[in-house]
Amino acid sequence: MGELKERLLLAPLRGWALIGFGMWNAILWSLVVTAGSLVSSMGVGLLLLPATLAMLRSTANTARRLAREWGGVEIEEPYRPIPPELAAEPGLGGMLRRLLARVSDTQTWRDFAWAILDSVVGVTIASFAAGLVLYGVYGFVIGILWPTLTNAGMNDWYTFVHVSKSGALTNLRWAAFPVGAAFLVGGAYAGPALIRLHARWTSVLLGPTATAREAALNRRVARLTETRADAVDTQAAELRRIERDLHDGAQARLVAMGMNLGAAEALIDQHPEAAKALMAEARESSAKALTELRELVRGIHPPVLSDRGLGDAVRALALDSPLHVDVTADLPGRLEPAVESAAYFAVSELLTNAAKHAHATRVRIDLWHRDGRLRVTCTDDGRGGATVGSTGSGLAGIERRIGTFDGVMAVRSPVGGPTEVTLEIPCASSSAKTSTS
Structure with missing residues (x-):
């Protein structure tokens, strides 16, 4: 029933939507031409061209999304990224250079075409996708209401059927019914196929070229090389931290405990009270050493993360936080252990930043997994102004950590707040649900 609904209803509706989309494209490329003409003639178009190109790119991205959702055709965004130093350059000079970078991008001209x-x-x-089913319905309408329609001045022909003409035995208008039914059947099967054809047509110009794919692959290799180096450095720093914590903490306490037990053994016969005091001190040292070892293990990989998954581990973090933290998790199953660990420690760092630097009182954390990607959003009501790489923010470390998995981070933190940090990490999910939502 759902498939029949899609064939008879959704395909025509989507067809009409795509017709409107095409009409908008006609207006859009007219705006682009007008802005370009004004640039060449009097320079006024410099004020219009950035907004017009942004509209063109937004429209193209919408077409890519519709091709994926309606036609099942995945189209990657092939735009060349703007260098970070250029993206952050202020003033009119920065705007002009960013505009030049967009205009010189080959994909911009493909979008225009x-x-x-x-x-x-x-x-x-x-x-065709919009009209076949509707024309089939019109066959039934004209077959029933032909006197009213023809008296109103409408054409009395339906394809090859002259509905007003009578035959020897019956009125020919009844022939409109089987013809209309044929259009309905044809539209039901051809409509979705035409929507897919439209999506493939969209991918011809909006999809990446072979050169763009090669360039994107080279950029990804360069990024993975950089993040692999960061991962190696981070792992080495983590090992040094563990060694230092063991040496300065648990190891020192265990050595002191051994010395106290040796002294107690020597004093137990002549000075039992002193031996008891040393043994009590040794017991206290063993308890502190055990606590430090547990904290060290929790810092490496929290047991709740292994046992319950990312959603419940983040909820445990929220309970330990001095802030009021709301957690929403929509995770259909367990993720890759390394990804869970990276996301967990990223959230931990974000909560620390919110309490220590942003002076926030409330934090909202949303976790969800869709289409092979984990997305984590952390929003606080702090004072804002956070930037990647700012002193003590820890955001650069988070970016390096998730960059190992080809993840990305976006920060929106105007002065005065609120701050919203979004992490997105490609990863797979198992089928079993292990975390409540």
Whole structure:
């Protein structure tokens, strides 16, 4: 029933939506041409061109999303990234250089060509998807209401059927019913296929070229090389921290405990009271050493993370935090252990930042997994102004940690707050649900 609904209802509706989308593209490329003409003639277009190009790119990204959701065709964004130093450059000079970078991107011109052609090619494909089912319905309408429609001045022909003409035995209008049914059946099967065809047409110009794929692959290799080096350095620093904590903490206490027990053994016959005091001190040292070892193990990999998964581990963090923390987790199953660990310690660092640097009182943490990606959003009501790489923020360390898994981080923190940090890490999920939501 759901498939029939999609064939008879969704495909025509999507077809009409794509027709409107094509009409918008006609307006959009006209705006681009106008802005470009103003740039070349009087320079006024410099004020219009950035916004127009942003609209063009946003429209192209919407088309990529519709191609994925409606046509099942995945289209990657092939735009060249703007260098971070250029993205952060202030003033008119920075704006002009960023505009030049976008204009010199080959994909911008491919987007422009798509906007021009989609108003013709795309609308044509979408018109068939939208019109077949509706034309089949019209066959039944004209077969029933033909006197009213023809008296109102409408055409009395339906394809090859002259509905107003009577035959020898019956009125020919009844022939409109089987013809309309044929259009309905054809539209039911051809509509979804035409929507997929439209998605494939969209991928021709909006998808990455072979050169763009190679460039993207090179950038990814360079990023993975950099993050691998960061991972090695982080792992080495972590090992040094563990060695230092063991040497200065538990190891020192165990050595002192051994010395106290040796002294107690020597004093137990002549000075039993002194021996008892040393043994009590040794017992206290053993308890402190055990506590430090537990904290050290928890710092390496918390037991609750292994036993209950990321959602419940983050809830445990929230309970230990001095802030009021709300946690929402929509995780359908267990994630890869390394990804869970990276996300857990990233959230821990974000909570520490919110309490120590942002002076927040409330924090909201959302975790969800969709389409092979884990997304973590942490929002606090602190004073804001956080930037990646700022002194003591820890955000740069979080970025390096998730970068090992090809993850990305986005920070939105205006002065005065609130601060919103979003982490996205590609990862798979098992089928078994192990964390409550």
